[in-house]
Amino acid sequence: MSGSISKIGLWGVDKTVALSGYTPHQHIPSPIEPDFAAPAHSSSLTFGPLALAAAVARTATTRDDAPVAVLDALQRSTLPMLETMIEDGETFGLSTHFQYLADTERTFLAARVGAGITDLYMNALGYTWRANAACLSSTLDPHADFIYEGGNASGHGVVLAEAHGSFAANASAQSVHLQSKNKYLRQVKPYLAMTSPYGKVIHGYSIAFGSKPSALGAFLSLSETKITKPRGKKGAPLPSQATEIRGEGSTPTSIALAAHRSNFFLMGGDEVVDWIDWVRTVDGAPPEPTPIEFLRLQYAGRQYLVHPSSLWWGDLPREWLEDLFNYQHHWRHALRWPPRWRVGRRPHLGLFAMEETAGTEFLKSLTGIIQDGGRSIPATLQLPSFGPIGFGLGGESVGRIRDDADYQYALFRDGLALLGDPNRGRPRGITMWSPKEGTFLQ
Template identity: 45%
Template sequence: MSTTLWIDDKTVAMTGERRHRHKGKPIAPGFSQPALAGTITFGPTALAAAIARTATLRTADPELLSHYRDSALSETRILVADGNEFALTEHLTSLVDSERSTFAGRVGAGITDLYMNALGYVWRDNAACLASSLKPHADFLYYGGPSSAHGVVLAEARGSFEAKASDSKMAYEAQRKYLRQVRPYIGAMSPHGQVIHGYAVAFGSRPTTTGAFLRISQTQRPKVKASGNTCTPDDGSDNGVPAGVALASHRSNFILLDALPIADWIDWLNGLRDLPDDRDPIAFIRFEYAGRRFLACADALLPYHHPRFWFDDLFGLPFWRQRHLRLHSSDVSPLPCFVMEEDAATAFLNTLTRMIAAGSREASGLLELPRTEVAGFSLDGADRRSRIAREDYDYALFGDGLALIAGKPPQRSAGVRIWHPKEGLH
């Protein structure tokens, strides 16, 4: 079997869309849903990051969820074939059916997250907060961008890598999922506001062929007469993010960064655990990459970057010199690292400190948090010029500030910043 890893960006065309009418009075008449795009472009880093983001968007123990991130990049690079068109490698056929279905579900969730972020939605939560686990419901809730000051939108993800996958089957799946798991909740109240719109995204590909099928069902909105004050403009700031959805997003983000004590403090604010025993400060390495400044958790970096981590044990063994040369070869990919854009991390961590100081066990209200421009994926090729400009970099950046860096990191840091639960980030 070939072991060529996926490197090139892929462009997948949306093969069809269907809109579903909602009964009853118009919901959030000032909301205008963004136009769907004909194509979505992404690389292995962006898809792996989206898969990890969606896998950790749960209320389970942070230590458990942190393990979900580790296989995302290696899995996508070896099971998705290289080239500009979407295709699966022959390795996928070696997996048992349950593993193949699991991977398809992860990719479906990742594609959905990329598409929603590219449409401008930023903050996310697991849609389990809408209903009990026994009642069918969609996967994710999103807030920000187009929905700012209006409410949240619901998104259901479906992935299929069956031999019988087809465009018509994906169209049927998108419609079925929308009618069963999205439409019943349009107009419902969530902990973060009213559900004002919904999507069902179905993504499929046949294992032995080239190409993919992307079908989307969404809510059909009535035409509203133009008015000077019906819509809230999307100025990119997203000031006034509901605390609950912001905390859910960043709980997932800092688990991916391996800053697990931050997730514990968020759980305490949400009333899900006792006051954390670990009240030590957390160190973040500050560095520049692709013209931006990021923070990486020192706890995640030190075991892999300390110069004597492996040197003492290997020095003098017969294969030591070859191993040393291989680890420093330009052909060897560095360890992928989740990081946070510095401004986004600063705003959230200082806000978190203020919430901790207030002693509230109920996260509520609005938080003023910035939004970053996405990078590493785009709709209708909008990111093409910026991708060409950053061809020496390999990373994906999301609107809430989370990024996955898979390219070579800089050799020098720009300093260290420390977050303390009572003193903030300094």
């Protein structure tokens, strides 16, 4: 199901969940990195349906050593559940369909939603890049779920995030808060100040989310590393929800590769995933350097890169097809190329895409590594980041951008977007990526 998801059945309005518990945990030294100041936590998180669906997909595909077939299976087993198990309306709640799930399925769904909520909160705090935290410990030892970089952590190190979700009959503010504290002490605290492949761990979070199946409402609890600030030094302000940030600093190449491996998989760009895997291991012969096509799609005032495998051509407006034929004759063969996710599925109403600048800058950097035979990977890359759309902190209405009420989508700081109604966009050309020559327009 990479490339697209179905939005049929998802609720139609933003939901706000208030923070029901917060605990700062002492650590010595404080801060671990002298110049790091954690962003201020927020009293609530607001998110739309597309943002949660995209975040669940992002977190389900962060295991950067997992084969594409495994990532695809994770997607297929999770996203359809969101369509039927979450109630419509401004208040979070589980639908009546939830009662028909077996206990193991309830646990699985709660864990996935908890991971998605964690990704939204961390992204809203300003952290941009993500990776799986399994690298910190053996699979037998408890460890946090995710590693994040960017925002206030840029140039200082990385932060840990442990995620927990519970849809139990006895879920309460107290039980969810206890989970966030216990999991911080067990799965975050032991790894503070440890060195990871992505940088030194300088801060940690444990985020727990819960809801009682029989009642509307949800509980959100946060535990994090306490920072004792010198007298007179103020905490970092909340990051802007709408301001686009460019050139915020160098991104460690290792975590950029991990994040974009997940992103391009979600877009349907398995060829890019293959090249990322090769440059990270330089194991065996490189993939075939066949140029890869991306559609440039103008949507809600931006341009995005879309992989052809994510498009279901039978659903496209006639003017789209005419434009595509005018841009590039060899896109005609794509009309006979059904996306793998589409087999046996109902028509989709959304697709994953990459903001054009974010996508082209990363692909250019990847070409530079490939040209060197993968032997010399730079320590950092210069990549843009963006203010999130479709979710945010502080209870703001974040489901729309400016007055573009006709557009339904979510945009994350690394440039990945889930476009809920892509047919409102217009094709604006073709971007070609040659693994050994870079990107160029056609």
